[in-house]
Amino acid sequence: MLKVDQYEYIRTAHRVYGKNVSEIARETGHSRNTVKKVLRGEFTGYSPRKTQPSPVLGPYHEIINQWLEEDIESPKKQRHTAKRIYTRLVSEYGFTGSETTVRHHVASVKRSLGLKSSEAFVPLEPSPRGEAEVDWGSATVLLGGEAVRVKIFCMRSKYSGNPFVRLYPCERQQAFFDGLSRGFLYYGGVFPVMVFDNLTAAVGKVLLGKERKEQESFVRFRSWYTFESRFCSPGRGNEKGGVEGLVGFARRNFLVPLPRGENLESINDRLLEECIAYGSHRITGREGTVRELHDAEKRNLIPLPRHPYGNEQTVPVKADKYATVMVDKNRYSVPASYAGRPLRALLTVDEVAVFSGEKRLAVHGRKYGNNHWVLEADHYLELLRERPGAFRDARPLSEWKKTWSGSLNSLLERFQERQGENRGIKEFIDVLLLTRNYGQKRVEAAALRALENGLGSAAGIRHLLESAERQEETTRPLESERWTVLPAADVSVYSVLEAGQ
Structure with a gap:
């Protein structure tokens, strides 16, 4: 021009x-x-270009556009920000351009896609008084490939901005106490003052002004860790704006793209790494990193008690005719021999353990929601041996069957061919019972060897397992010119013995 x-x-x-x-x-x-x-004509100056070349960011336009287009199907609160896109480009693709360049392009694409791109934050000026804020949020994760709605527990130091984030299947009181206990452990001490919403896990009734009637169980928990609780005015979540912002920040930065895992524990492990890595972040207008600020505020924290809070609940239960106990409208199995007997269940956030007296009968991962059946196949093997007709459609076996190797399925077919359907199933269940002592992998290996050598009974497989165990316990013989090593036993002769029975 x-x-x-x-x-x-x-x-x-x-x-x-x-x-x-x-x-x-x-x-x-x-x-x-x-x-x-x-x-x-008159002088008009420079005119803007119709197209602006992007030599550095250009190769990444397609990737950015794809991420933002996928965001249309994602929850609104778990979509990419320009900051998150820049971070992913650097870590995943080695992008060397500036964050400003990325921001300009992302804003343009978001406007074209109709995605909200503006953010606003309230500036704060905290002091190291030893205060922390707590809040809950919601997010979506992919568990086993399925989208699941979960709750985000967020805890944040008002002074250092140090975050602690953990996912739970619900907001129940046990989850609340578990989040606080783990948070105190993460920070290395107890904040003297904790700021909450008027959540029902802590507050039984909101009284005039700042007065609250707290839940008795919350008072016991608070007394164990000896902190002071403060509650926001109803409808005034901005009174703890720092952690309110953390909920959104965690969704946009820790949970984008949607995290995947087989269970929440694996995702929580990665979240903990994200929280620790955030320690190197510098908050605008503050001197020092988040980690350095937290190190300075530790002197204001109360030391942790010698033992963590016993966050468990014991409830009486009774095993029904299906050998299950009912906990929160969900069924959990126990050994079939305990059907009809009174028992007790010990509940934690993650587990349901069932006891008869002091004997632990079963431990299951805890389910939330209604009408879930959590069944352990091993609890029903003796019962199925008595009633082989129920084997094919047995609900407790449905998930276990998916993990069986081809050798087990082939062994079942061989037993049924040689002994008939019902007797063959009983014989096969005798093999499944061997997994209690030897484990599934060793039983499957023995089943494969039995098939190769023509064995057709559970006794033959037990013999193989016992022989292998004895060989492991026996000292290996010396090998030299003076010592002759005997060849491995030929187990095919065992099939001849079986045929003669």
């Missing part, structure tokens, strides 16, 4: 010195058309 001094030169050369268009074009290097435009 022309500068104003060039504009002046062209017009002066033509109007004052009478030079024609071709002469001026040769002298200035501009095209004839450009010279003609200058002579016809």
